[in-house]
Amino acid sequence: MSTPDEPRDPFAPPPPDPAQPPAYGQQPPAYGQQPPAYGQQPPAYGQQPPAYGQQPPAYGQQPPAYGQQPPAYGQQPAYGQPVPGYGQQLPAYGQAPAGSQVPAYGAGPYPPPPAYGAYGAVYPKNALAVWSLVLGIASFVLSCLLLTGIPAVILGRQAQKAADEGLADNRTMATIGIVLGWVAIGLSALGLVVVVIVLAAGGFTYGSTSY
């Protein structure tokens, strides 16, 4: 009797564990397409007042507009719809900071974010890790390693911090950016040493290699 019971207990925990990671794994690809869409929002900030003013008419169009989420991204009036949407799920409507919303979800259960995912507001700082990675790559595309390596490390650190706070889900990308940045910085230091040695040995005698 005890043997059938024992397997159940050990087996019971594992299913949830494998079940969750796949759920996580499905999120990143879905969100990967969001940062671009999200990035189109900031330029539109300047149009806030008119967009805000259009809220009352937009209220009547809420249900159909929800179904049209993708096209709604580019359209500023769509902003009037997320707001009531948030208000229904968050009592903290008056608490303006977006940062307070997302950490709250990061600390709690993960299911809510998928619902927000449609709006691209779940991981507002995913772009940080992307910039870190791109700058890390650029360090090797461009030969001026320090100029992009240092920002890659700094932004990567910020991206890791954002990931820890639940504001981003691409921590691995940030880590790669940091590694690339440090490699670039190390190569720059090595290059400086070589330059000093060459200078000490008699200076430059080759052709146009100026920056």
Next chain:
Amino acid sequence: MATSRPVTAVAPVRPADGLRAARGSLSAAAAAGAGVLLLLVRDPHTLGSYGICPLRLLTGWSCPACGALRATADLAHLDLAAAWSSNPLWVALIPVVVVVWAVRLTRQWRGRPTGPLPAWLAWSGLTLVVAFGVLRNLPVPALTWMLP
């Protein structure tokens, strides 16, 4: 984000708060200004004045940034033609960078939130830079105007 915008857009911003929010943009501009001043004092056209390029030394290729210092110095001397001949991509990107900087500075000054620059901008910028680097090094006479 969405809920915060109307609030911050309406709320008045004290100058001290605006200054604090914009200190990153302002210090970046100060660093850029200091760099331009340095280029005016020490001419990058002089060989080895700012070190050597290991890539150019080892391979003979011009990386996408090659000529950027010379182009910046030429621009500081208001010589657009010389700047363009050194690094056309950099010269073309400078107005874009300035506009993005000004937009972010304005938003920070007014107390509006500025998140990280969008990811698509990073990817498209990297693509542009790589493409420019490949094109300018192709042994095609029609493309050599990209070389410094």
